Amino acid sequence: MDKVFAGVDVGGTTTKCVLADSRGSIQFLETEATRSHEGPESVLSQIADLVIRLRGKTNQRPEAVGIAMPGLIDLAAGITKFNPNFPTQWRDVRVREYLQPKLECPVYLLNDVRTATLGELTFGRGKHASTMLFFAIGTGIGGGVVIDGKLRLGPLGAAGELGHQTILPDGPLCGCGNRGCLETLASGPALTAAAVRLLRSGLAPNLHEITGGELSRVSPETLAQAALKGDTHAKSAIITAAGHIGIGVANMVAALHPELVVIGGGVANIGDLLFDTVRTTVLERVGMFPADDVAIEPSSLGENAGALGAIALAMKKGLLES
Numbered sequence: 001m002d003k004v005f006a007g008v009d010v011g012g013t014t015t016k017c018v019l020a021d022s023r024g025s026i027q028f029l030e031t032e033a034t035r036s037h038e039g040p041e042s043v044l045s046q047i048a049d050l051v052i053r054l055r056g057k058t059n060q061r062p063e064a065v066g067i068a069m070p071g072l073i074d075l076a077a078g079i080t081k082f083n084p085n086f087p088t089q090w091r092d093v094r095v096r097e098y099l100q101p102k103l104e105c106p107v108y109l110l111n112d113v114r115t116a117t118l119g120e121l122t123f124g125r126g127k128h129a130s131t132m133l134f135f136a137i138g139t140g141i142g143g144g145v146v147i148d149g150k151l152r153l154g155p156l157g158a159a160g161e162l163g164h165q166t167i168l169p170d171g172p173l174c175g176c177g178n179r180g181c182l183e184t185l186a187s188g189p190a191l192t193a194a195a196v197r198l199l200r201s202g203l204a205p206n207l208h209e210i211t212g213g214e215l216s217r218v219s220p221e222t223l224a225q226a227a228l229k230g231d232t233h234a235k236s237a238i239i240t241a242a243g244h245i246g247i248g249v250a251n252m253v254a255a256l257h258p259e260l261v262v263i264g265g266g267v268a269n270i271g272d273l274l275f276d277t278v279r280t281t282v283l284e285r286v287g288m289f290p291a292d293d294v295a296i297e298p299s300s301l302g303e304n305a306g307a308l309g310a311i312a313l314a315m316k317k318g319l320l321e322s
Contacts, residue, residue, distance in 0.1 A: 006051050006062040006103075007310030009112065010034060010043070010069050012085050012139070017050040018307045019058060022315055024123035026304070028054045036086045040093045048102045064106040066313030067095065068115035068306045075157050075318060078109050084175065108318030111157055112306055116299075117144025118151050118319075119309025120262050124300040131258040135162055136305075137245065138265035140175075141183040147256070151319065163187070165251060167244050182248040186241040188220050188267055194237040195223040206231040224270045235273065242274045246281025253294055254286050264299030 002021040009016040011034060019028045030050055036043055051065060071083030071090065078096025083089055100107045110118070117126075117134035126132045132146040141163025145152045152159045163183040164176050171180025184190060195218045198204035199211065207226035211217035227235040249261055268274065279296050299305050313319065 003063045004060045005311045005314040006065040007307045008047055008067045009306035016307045019054050020311045024308050028057050044098045064314035066310035067109050068112040068310045070112050073109050108313050110313050113142030114144045115309035116305040118312045119305045121146050122312035123308050125262050129260040132260045133252050133258050135263045136265040137267035138188050141187050167247055185244040191220040191241055198233050203233040204231045220267050238273050239277050242277035243281050246278040250282045250285035261296045262299050264305055268298050
């Protein structure tokens with residue numbers, strides 16, 4: 001019988017828990033609201049309950065549990081060091097110490113986007129790639145770097161913050177303290193802000209029709225729908241953001257010459273308009289070597305990249321013994 005592992009993807013809005021085998025085949029999956037406003041202990045109790053509940057659906061106890069968490073993490077100790085988007089910022093929360101006795105198996109932690117990168121490397125498009133970049137474009141922009149088949153973590157587990165490279169030196173202020181980060185220019189909120197401006201200025205009639213003129217319904221998805229229906233300004237806003245992403249990808253391609261660049265997250269669902277623009281921008285901006293051998297593709301794991309990455313993390317014993 002194949003071994004079973006548990007993976008938990010903790011997000012600001014929802015927490016997803018899966019049980020899967022060593023091939024990444026998901027056996028059971030549950031998702032709940034994260035309720036981070038209730039504090040770390042409540043969230044950790046919720047994680048324990050989710051794993052135990054899924055464990056009850058099979059007669060196998062997981063060999064280990066991998067957890068994808070936002071922010072900076074002490075990988076060896078299993079402690080969160082800083083999560084700017086959670087109340088109390090989760091400074092020095094002893095996640096492993098809390099969960100391991102309750103779950104009766106090893107528990108491993110990793111930053112959420114590095115975990116998604118690991119998922120893509122292990123079970124997705126990166127299975128046969130030696131050097132790979134992963135861009136996760138959603139509420140923010142995160143990333144991961146794979147070199148010679150191994151996830152590059154750096155001394156703090158923070159290597160791969162691809163969304164915080166400078167694209168416009170005098171651009172908008174980013175939450176990280178820098179200006180003009182890719183995240184400020186092409187994340188989901190950046191696209192939504194551009195769409196709101198178009199709606200308020202009357203420059204996107206199809207967007208107005210799709211949303212009924214309600215600002216709460218404006219999103220990258222409705223912006224993309226408007227572009228497909230012929231709103232030229234909506235299309236232009238997407239191309240501008242995708243061009244910024246293309247510059248960020250081109251920077252990393254010039255530095256590492258990867259075989260593969262994977263783009264995931266909700267913004268990737270815009271589809272061909274985004275990907276075609278990114279590919280064209282990379283070809284235009286990488287001039288030191290031919291870049292047409294670099295594949296730029298959407299994630300094959302989609303919204304399960306983080307959870308399956310957590311499965312891979314559990315299988316690889318937190319990357320500390322792999």
